[in-house]
Amino acid sequence: MGKVNFSAGPSILPRIAFENAAKAVLDFDGIGLSILEVSHRSKEFQAVMDETVALFKELLGVPEGYHVLFLGGGASTQFFHIPYNLLEKKAGYVNTGVWAKKAMKEAANFGETVCVASSEDKNFTYIPKGFDIPSDLDYLHITTNNTIYGTEYHTDIDSPVTLVADMSSDILSRPVDVSKYGLIYGGAQKNLAPAGVTFVIVREDILGKVSRKLPSMVDYRLHIDNGSMYNTPPVFPIFVMRETLRWLKGLGGVKEMEKINRKKAEILYDEIDSNPLFKGTAVKEDRSLMNICFVMNDGFEDLADEFRTFATERGMVGIKGHRLVGGFRASTYNAMSVEGVQALVDTMREFAKIKG
Numbered sequence: 453m454g455k456v457n458f459s460a461g462p463s464i465l466p467r468i469a470f471e472n473a474a475k476a477v478l479d480f481d482g483i484g485l486s487i488l489e490v491s492h493r494s495k496e497f498q499a500v501m502d503e504t505v506a507l508f509k510e511l512l513g514v515p516e517g518y519h520v521l522f523l524g525g526g527a528s529t530q531f532f533h534i535p536y537n538l539l540e541k542k543a544g545y546v547n548t549g550v551w552a553k554k555a556m557k558e559a560a561n562f563g564e565t566v567c568v569a570s571s572e573d574k575n576f577t578y579i580p581k582g583f584d585i586p587s588d589l590d591y592l593h594i595t596t597n598n599t600i601y602g603t604e605y606h607t608d609i610d611s612p613v614t615l616v617a618d619m620s621s622d623i624l625s626r627p628v629d630v631s632k633y634g635l636i637y638g639g640a641q642k643n644l645a646p647a648g649v650t651f652v653i654v655r656e657d658i659l660g661k662v663s664r665k666l667p668s669m670v671d672y673r674l675h676i677d678n679g680s681m682y683n684t685p686p687v688f689p690i691f692v693m694r695e696t697l698r699w700l701k702g703l704g705g706v707k708e709m710e711k712i713n714r715k716k717a718e719i720l721y722d723e724i725d726s727n728p729l730f731k732g733t734a735v736k737e738d739r740s741l742m743n744i745c746f747v748m749n750d751g752f753e754d755l756a757d758e759f760r761t762f763a764t765e766r767g768m769v770g771i772k773g774h775r776l777v778g779g780f781r782a783s784t785y786n787a788m789s790v791e792g793v794q795a796l797v798d799t800m801r802e803f804a805k806i807k808g
């Protein structure tokens with residue numbers, strides 16, 4: 453096995469997506485031009501766009517009444533696009549970490565924002581539950597997978613107000629009941645594509661309700677009416693996303709993907725829980741299937757750097773934890789294989805044997 457990439461994002465993608473991307477850079481669709489130079493208005497690229505939207509809808513089970521957009525700017529740009537389009541008076545945010553906080557900060561520029569629940573008291577090691585959602589909110593914003601802290605909602609919550617979700621790091625990793633959400637968005641560079649494209653799934657009926665004027669590029673309505681082609685879309689990342697989605701469909705879709713993701717997470721969490729050198733950081737019931745965070749166990753803290761070097765020498769890359777959590781984070785996105793995770797587990801065991 454060569455390098456195994458556990459990076460949090462940009463991150464691993466299916467091998468076939470890389471191969472087909474490489475081919476398309478040299479000759480896209482047999483037309484004698486590179487995907488990097490074709491017009492986004494060409495019929496060949498339009499076909500890519502159409503198929504990518506269709507696959508996205510099919511794989512996630514997006515119902516009638518919703519639109520799927522592919523825009524630029526990253527999830528961070530959506531942090532202000534969302535309140536721009538939806539916040540008239542008051543919005544609620546669940547604070548489950550850095551990304552949730554950043555989203556809330558942007559919204560405060562447009563109206564009143566309330567933090568309806570937070571897990572900051574325990575360094576975001578859990579997902580708040582059983583909190584009240586005020587019925588006078590324009591929307592409630594959640595972050596379904598907290599990439600930095602390794603926590604994840606494992607069910608779609610019920611909300612009496614429009615539910616908005618940042619799914620940057622768990623989109624298409626498991627089935628989602630889209631009908632429970634008004635808007636789902638994320639940067640695609642965690643699970644779907646190289647950096648540069650942002651997905652937005654928006655329900656038609658939540659738009660057009662704010663009184664402020666919207667600059668063109670911020671207006672979802674305009675992007676819907678122009679099929680994500682009001683301006684030049686991120687052509688190459690969208691092409692690679694199509695390849696990833698084709699791969700996902702070939703694998704059996706999101707249900708099948710979830711089974712594999714569960715298996716990977718189980719293998720790694722089992723090792724974290726049983727290996728005397730390591731311990732997990734997130735509360736068990738809220739552990740993420742995508743970003744698996746762990747640290748050296750009590751008494752072994754000094755071995756962190758040594759383990760990182762040990763793992764790197766064995767081809768495991770990108771496992772350094774975020775500075776706010778420390779330790780290690782293994783991102784086990786869709787494209788990570790069971791074998792890749794097993795290789796990390798073997799490395800942890802080998803290290804324990806030497807040090808234990």
Ligand SMILES: *Cc1c(COP(=O)(O)O)cnc(C)c1O
Nearest residue numbers: 526527528551599618620621639
């Ligand atoms: C990575 C990430 C972001 C930021 O995405 P950008 O595309 O870099 O703006 C936001 N939210 C979550 C949950 C993330 O994982």
